[in-house]
Amino acid sequence: xxxxxxxxxxxxxxxxxxxxxxxxxxxxxxxxxxxxxxxxxxxxxxxxxxxxxxxxxxxxxxxxxxxxxxxxxxxxxxxxxxxxxxxxxxxxxxxxxxxxxxxxxxxxxxxxxxxxxxxxxxxxxxxxxxxxxxxxxxxxxxxxxxxxxxxxxxxxxxxxxxxxxxxxxxxxxxxxxxxxxxxxxxxxxxxxxxxxxxxxxxxxxxxxxxxxxxxxxxxxxxxxxxxxxxxxxxxxxxxxxxxxxxxxxxxxxxxxxxxxxxxxxxxxxxxxxxxxxxxxxxxxxxxxxxxxxxxxxxxxxxxxxxxxxxxxxxxxxxxxxxxxxxxxxxxxxxxxxxxxxxxx
Amino acid sequence: xxxxxxxxxxxxxxxxxxxxxxxxxxxxxxxxxxxxxxxxxxxxxxxxxxxxxxxxxxxxxxxxxxxxxxxxxxxxxxxxxxxxxxxxxxxxxxxxxxxxxxxxxxxxxxxxxxxxxxxxxxxxxxxxxxxxxxxxxxxxxxxxxxxxxxxxxxxxxxxxxxxxxxxxxxxxxxxxxxxxxxxxxxxxxxxxxxxxxxxxxxxxxxxxxxxxxxxxxxxxxxxxxxxxxxxxxxxxxxxxxxxxxxxxxxxxxxxxxxxxxxxxxxxxxxxxxxxxxxxxxxxxxxxxxxxxxxxxxxxxxxxxxxxxxxxxxxxxxxxxxxxxxxxxxxxxxxxxxxxxxxxxxxxxxxxxxxxxxxxxxxxxxxxxxxxxxxxxxxxxxxxxxxxxxxxxxxxxxxxxxxxxxxxxxxxxxxxxxxxxxxx
Numbered sequence: 001x002x003x004x005x006x007x008x009x010x011x012x013x014x015x016x017x018x019x020x021x022x023x024x025x026x027x028x029x030x031x032x033x034x035x036x037x038x039x040x041x042x043x044x045x046x047x048x049x050x051x052x053x054x055x056x057x058x059x060x061x062x063x064x065x066x067x068x069x070x071x072x073x074x075x076x077x078x079x080x081x082x083x084x085x086x087x088x089x090x091x092x093x094x095x096x097x098x099x100x101x102x103x104x105x106x107x108x109x110x111x112x113x114x115x116x117x118x119x120x121x122x123x124x125x126x127x128x129x130x131x132x133x134x135x136x137x138x139x140x141x142x143x144x145x146x147x148x149x150x151x152x153x154x155x156x157x158x159x160x161x162x163x164x165x166x167x168x169x170x171x172x173x174x175x176x177x178x179x180x181x182x183x184x185x186x187x188x189x190x191x192x193x194x195x196x197x198x199x200x201x202x203x204x205x206x207x208x209x210x211x212x213x214x215x216x217x218x219x220x221x222x223x224x225x226x227x228x229x230x231x232x233x234x235x236x237x238x239x240x241x242x243x244x245x246x247x248x249x250x251x252x253x254x255x256x257x258x259x260x261x262x263x264x265x266x267x268x269x270x271x272x273x274x275x276x277x278x279x280x281x282x283x284x285x286x287x288x289x290x291x292x293x294x295x296x297x298x299x300x301x302x303x304x305x306x307x308x309x310x311x312x313x314x315x316x317x318x319x320x321x322x323x324x325x326x327x328x329x330x331x332x333x334x335x336x337x338x339x340x341x342x343x344x
Numbered sequence: 345x346x347x348x349x350x351x352x353x354x355x356x357x358x359x360x361x362x363x364x365x366x367x368x369x370x371x372x373x374x375x376x377x378x379x380x381x382x383x384x385x386x387x388x389x390x391x392x393x394x395x396x397x398x399x400x401x402x403x404x405x406x407x408x409x410x411x412x413x414x415x416x417x418x419x420x421x422x423x424x425x426x427x428x429x430x431x432x433x434x435x436x437x438x439x440x441x442x443x444x445x446x447x448x449x450x451x452x453x454x455x456x457x458x459x460x461x462x463x464x465x466x467x468x469x470x471x472x473x474x475x476x477x478x479x480x481x482x483x484x485x486x487x488x489x490x491x492x493x494x495x496x497x498x499x500x501x502x503x504x505x506x507x508x509x510x511x512x513x514x515x516x517x518x519x520x521x522x523x524x525x526x527x528x529x530x531x532x533x534x535x536x537x538x539x540x541x542x543x544x545x546x547x548x549x550x551x552x553x554x555x556x557x558x559x560x561x562x563x564x565x566x567x568x569x570x571x572x573x574x575x576x577x578x579x580x581x582x583x584x585x586x587x588x589x590x591x592x593x594x595x596x597x598x599x600x601x602x603x604x605x606x607x608x609x610x611x612x613x614x615x616x617x618x619x620x621x622x623x624x625x626x627x628x629x630x631x632x633x634x635x636x637x638x639x640x641x642x643x644x645x646x647x648x649x650x651x652x653x654x655x656x657x658x659x660x661x662x663x664x665x666x667x668x669x670x671x672x673x674x675x676x677x678x679x680x681x682x683x684x685x686x687x688x689x690x691x692x693x694x695x696x697x698x699x700x701x702x703x704x705x706x707x708x709x710x711x712x713x714x715x716x717x718x719x720x721x722x723x724x725x726x727x728x729x730x731x732x733x734x735x736x737x738x739x740x741x742x743x744x745x746x747x748x749x750x751x752x753x754x755x756x757x758x759x760x761x762x763x764x765x766x767x
Contacts, residue, residue: 226449238422238450283436
């Protein structure tokens with residue numbers, strides 16, 4: 001082994017393939033501030049940095065900065081939640097939406113928007129979303145556990161998650177169709193997903209929850225690695241596999257619910273960003289989790305910059321951009337490097 | 345001092361509705377290499393899972409080096425016991441080193457850091473199993489044998505004192521199997537690691553094991569040295585097929601072989617067995633006799649009887665009578681001719697009544713004509729005739745030298761001497 005190989009990381013066993021992952025990760029992280037700065041240049045008021053000498057420029061700049069924060073938070077939460085769910089369920093299709101968690105959070109949030117008003121919506125929304133997501137998760141877990149002895153299997157979890165998810169989206173549709181015009185409008189706007197800045201209080205609360213949850217799941221990362229070989233093998237290696245599973249599900253739910261409360265239902269990020277990050281940097285969750293959080297945040301920020309600029313002054317839902325712009329780009333990466341992410 | 349590594353005391357375990365282990369008791373001393381054998385579904389895997397505290401026993405107690413398995417902390421348990429499963433599957437593309445490092449997961453620091461000791465254990469495990477050269481390869485791209493060696497390295501990295509392997513070498517080809525076995529033997533002989541090997545290859549196990557545990561239907565049937573457990577009679581009844589055990593002329597280790605050898609089959613060819621059956625009692629007889637290479641005839645059966653249907657499906661020549669009618673003269677005459685051409689007559693565990701008792705008459709006729717007759721033991725309990733005529737026939741049959749059989753295995757052995765004419 002050459003000297004450089006040893007210097008790469010003091011942990012010989014973490015830094016092996018894919019080749020040159022260290023350098024790539026460094027390059028990636030160095031690129032982030034640049035990309036984030038670029039996103040500040042775009043907006044419906046024109047391309048370029050607003051003049052912060054004028055009050056209008058200051059307002060525009062602060063608005064763009066706010067959007068950047070919203071995008072970074074939501075993207076990071078969605079994408080790390082996707083990483084967690086994919087690891088726990090050992091399934092490449094897993095994401096916050098599959099387990100019904102987002103659907104549940106969405107239902108809670110819809111009720112919150114329709115039934116209450118004013119200050120309660122802003123501060124209550126994340127809390128309500130989180131609790132309804134946890135309730136949904138418990139429901140899914142209970143349904144999946146029926147009939148099997150002890151722990152539910154991954155397949156029954158996914159199956160019952162999909163069912164609960166579609167039930168909750170039907171209920172949302174029913175609520176929307178019977179709501180008043182204003183209620184209907186705000187729910188639909190919210191469901192399409194938008195990074196309109198929420199009040200500062202809610203932003204701080206959400207940021208705390210997201211950073212906390214990502215930090216906690218990063219502590220779980222070595223255990224997520226072991227869990228990739230299955231719950232049984234993890235048990236043999238001295239893990240309390242079921243406890244790790246429950247913890248992980250809870251953290252993933254917290255992240256998904258917070259992002260839903262912040263910016264509604266934004267698809268694609270939670271599914272694809274984890275895959276791309278895994279393809280680029282390997283599946284070791286100690287690296288993957290933070291990188292996916294950073295990557296997801298940046299990706300959503302960039303998409304939002306496009307969404308608010310491309311048809312200015314009309315703003316299109318950011319979810320449209322994530323899928324339309326991100327889809328082809330990620331497809332190319334995945335096609336080339338899928339082998340490094342999942343077993344084909 | 346030799347300590348008990350793993351002790352089961354009257355352990356019962358199972359799943360919700362099904363009891364899989366039934367009061368299993370045994371003890372494995374430290375440093376032993378023990379093979380756990382038994383037919384599919386007899387509870388071997390469940391036994392391993394129970395020993396590893398993955399399944400909680402409903403009754404009884406399991407001790408691992410003197411500690412109650414259920415009360416051990418997971419981390420402690422992992423430092424005592426390692427399990428190599430049949431196959432490990434990694435859905436994500438982990439490298440070999442990342443997989444092996446999982447063996448130290450329970451001793452990793454909060455941030456997933458490894459101590460120098462952890463590193464050394466991982467390195468040593470990889471050298472020992474000869475996977476160092478594969479360290480940067482992706483686990484999923486390795487061959488089956490390499491993957492199994494990596495799995496073994498991962499379990500070795502746990503630094504356990506006992507390793508249990510769940511048919512982990514069954515699907516390897518012969519060179520990889522030898523290689524993995526050699527590693528196991530070295531571990532056992534040099535490092536005194538206790539090994540419990542679930543195995544389907546009895547001959548292979550006989551060559552390396554100190555002791556055998558034989559399980560059948562959730563119970564421990566026999567524990568002892570290879571010579572004690574590899575008893576052809578015992579094995580044949582547990583595995584429900586004809587097995588032979590003979591020492592290898594060069595090494596002296598025992599070899600277990602099935603009855604597939606052509607010579608025996610050849611000798612049986614041309615031998616005809618006539619089966620008297622009915623009501624489904626004949627199917628197993630037909631099946632076994634045909635597999636063994638006999639020509640089979642059967643009758644008299646009633647049409648629509650399930651045995652008549654099976655005989656037709658198996659192309660077995662049969663004499664049939666109208667449904668639900670007593671056997672008539674014509675059918676009897678035809679059956680008599682058939683029996684004359686047969687070398688032996690086998691009577692199944694069919695109940696006899698006035699309708700089919702004539703079959704018994706035919707059998708005793710055959711017996712007096714010098715044919716061998718083998719009847720399912722306990723005919724008199726299946727006597728539904730008036731005046732207990734059947735029991736009378738049974739007595740006559742037994743008196744005149746017919747042989748009673750109670751299991752198919754027994755029947756097959758009893759049938760054999762007849763055909764072991766000199767080559």
